[in-house]
Amino acid sequence: MKIRLASSITHDSIVDGPGLRTVIWTQGCNHNCLGCHNPETHPLNGGFETSTEEIIEKLKNIKLQKGITFSGGEPFIQPKACSEIARFCHSIGWDVWTYTGYTYEQLLNENNPLWNEFLEQIDVLIDGPFILEKKDLTLLYRGSSNQRIIDIKKSKKNNNIILWEE
Numbered sequence: 001m002k003i004r005l006a007s008s009i010t011h012d013s014i015v016d017g018p019g020l021r022t023v024i025w026t027q028g029c030n031h032n033c034l035g036c037h038n039p040e041t042h043p044l045n046g047g048f049e050t051s052t053e054e055i056i057e058k059l060k061n062i063k064l065q066k067g068i069t070f071s072g073g074e075p076f077i078q079p080k081a082c083s084e085i086a087r088f089c090h091s092i093g094w095d096v097w098t099y100t101g102y103t104y105e106q107l108l109n110e111n112n113p114l115w116n117e118f119l120e121q122i123d124v125l126i127d128g129p130f131i132l133e134k135k136d137l138t139l140l141y142r143g144s145s146n147q148r149i150i151d152i153k154k155s156k157k158n159n160n161i162i163l164w165e166e
């Protein structure tokens with residue numbers, strides 16, 4: 001399946017979630033957050049096209065990772081491709097974290113089958129747009145204080161938003 005990325009896969013990241021992580025930088029974002037650090041990831045036709053098959057082959061050769069993190073850009077613009085990669089990552093024992101400019105409530109309320117399918121594969125979601133007035137460099141894994149680190153599995157089980165704890 002085709003997928004557009006903003007840049008090549010990074011591995012051994014320690015700033016996009018706990019442990020050593022591989023990061024997928026998806027291309028395309030529609031949130032236009034003021035002060036965004038990655039404006040080059042916004043055009044839907046920017047970056048470059050690759051395939052989930054090619055990415056999965058690359059992931060097979062990356063060792064000692066705790067998990068994968070989808071960043072961007074807005075990963076929910078390409079939910080089907082991201083689901084496929086996430087499913088593979090779970091099959092090799094990695095956890096799945098995802099950034100999104102949508103709030104968790106917005107994602108749920110939309111009830112988009114492709115978004116739901118991707119949400120099924122996500123362990124932890126860092127949600128909400130980057131808000132410049134709420135920028136805080138001391139926050140773990142986030143840029144602004146409105147963004148939440150949500151434990152999706154626990155939240156679903158409890159039917160309530162449960163924040164991730166280290």
Ligand code: SF4
Nearest residue numbers: 029032033036073101
């Ligand atoms: S959601 Fe992320 S990539 Fe998109 S505009 Fe906001 S900060 Fe930038």
